[in-house]
Amino acid sequence: GAGVSQSPSNKVTEKGKDVELRCDPISGHTALYWYRQRLGQGLEFLIYFQGNSAPDKSGLPSDRFSAERTGESVSTLTIQRTQQEDSAVYLCASSIRVNSILAKNIQYFGAGTRLSVL
């Protein structure tokens, strides 16, 4: 597609349920990022994929959060046993990574998934 696509756009769930959030990056973008934006806050980095690998998962808020990426394309962020504090907008971004000091690293964002945990 032309841009980063995220689904669903809105998700309402009950506390304790599992949710899956999907991100379709721009075709050919090897790098993919997940961020979380709580109400009135800046964006908080969660996880980065280069290809299908996530070299560092320390940004995930708890072990209830996991993410995967397949085919160097679609990524899924899964939150298990959701809590009310997980309510936020989850944003995905993708970029072309060039391994040099002057790598461009311009990240293009999707519209996000607004998660509400009741």
Place this chain on the structure above:
Amino acid sequence: AQKVTQAQTEISVVEKEDVTLDCVYETRDTTYYLFWYKQPPSGELVFLIRRNSFDEQNEISGRYSWNFQKSTSSFNFTITASQVVDSAVYFCALSEAWEGSQGNLIFGKGTKLSVKP
């Protein structure tokens, strides 16, 4: 540790006024990138500009201009002759730029700009 501070939480101006959004950053890296993104009410972040730490030249793009000063660790954004369509939340962000870095963006908390007709 890296940090981005946008001290202005909200700014309200009347159309055609000029407005400057402040951004101050902290990093120990000598090579880094700075960014500005716009988040309109629709929610999608729109990339505006990227600067690398080697280039302190100011940049102008239409009504937008950016002033990068390493001496004060600032990367301010000015909108000239503001318009109602400029109303949005603006985020300043910082990333590492060394080979092998993850490149994740470290964001400020954003400045909400309201331009009234």
